[in-house]
Amino acid sequence: NAGVTQTPKFQVLKTGQSMTLQCAQDMNHNSMYWYRQDPGMGLRLIYYSASEGTTDKGEVPNGYNVSRLNKREFSLRLESAAPSQTSVYFCASTPTGWNQPQHFGDGTRLSIL
Amino acid sequence: KNEVEQSPQNLTAQEGEFITINCSYSVGISALHWLQQHPGGGIVSLFMLSSGKKKHGRLIATINIQEKHSSLHITASHPRDSAVYICAGLQNKLVFGAGTILRVKS
Numbered sequence: 001n002a003g004v005t006q007t008p009k010f011q012v013l014k015t016g017q018s019m020t021l022q023c024a025q026d027m028n029h030n031s032m033y034w035y036r037q038d039p040g041m042g043l044r045l046i047y048y049s050a051s052e053g054t055t056d057k058g059e060v061p062n063g064y065n066v067s068r069l070n071k072r073e074f075s076l077r078l079e080s081a082a083p084s085q086t087s088v089y090f091c092a093s094t095p096t097g098w099n100q101p102q103h104f105g106d107g108t109r110l111s112i113l
Numbered sequence: 114k115n116e117v118e119q120s121p122q123n124l125t126a127q128e129g130e131f132i133t134i135n136c137s138y139s140v141g142i143s144a145l146h147w148l149q150q151h152p153g154g155g156i157v158s159l160f161m162l163s164s165g166k167k168k169h170g171r172l173i174a175t176i177n178i179q180e181k182h183s184s185l186h187i188t189a190s191h192p193r194d195s196a197v198y199i200c201a202g203l204q205n206k207l208v209f210g211a212g213t214i215l216r217v218k219s
Contacts, residue, residue, distance in 0.1 A: 041211055042115070042209030042211045042212065043209040044209070048206075058206065090156060098203055098205070098207065100161070101158035101161050102146070103158070106153075106154060106155050
């Protein structure tokens with residue numbers, strides 16, 4: 001039972017580099033989410049995808065782009081990484097929308113130097 | 114001021130103690146989630162409730178919608194309960210509290 005799988009688990013980037021965080025779920029869920037978690041703050045929503053083919057901005061979308069590649073996969077891209085994007089990134093999914101328990105991946109710890 | 118506030122921020126308990134973590138929110142919500150984040154970082158959903166009380170094993174969650182307050186109780190605490198406990202209120206999206214760091218000593 002894989003659930004929600006995130007890759008990579010750790011990454012170090014230099015300022016200005018780009019990278020894509022991958023997320024895949026095998027639960028046939030329609031809705032997927034990207035969050036970032038910073039010390040002393042709650043999880044903050046970056047982008048979400050209510051269903052395949054749709055994406056919407058969350059609370060902190062600047063500097064990020066997303067792609068809902070298919071029903072299983074939802075990727076997060078940093079085009080030009082900045083030190084302020086150093087964080088732990090979590091992907092989550094729900095069957096249909098917000099009013100259900102979220103299933104989280106194990107997170108990606110990203111450091112930008 | 115955050116829309117979802119948790120207290121205490123840090124809590125240390127002795128094994129066997131009854132533990133209460135509080136969550137208050139300043140905006141209208143339709144449901145409240147409690148989540149657990151283990152030291153390894155993984156996050157697990159514990160409860161989702163919009164009224165009354167829910168129980169799972171030694172964990173009990175209660176909510177009072179009118180008073181905009183929810184509590185998570187742990188009975189007969191154990192060192193394996195050590196984790197960060199997070200509440201989140203559902204408006205049109207989830208709004209998360211900063212978490213309560215719980216350490217249970219043996």
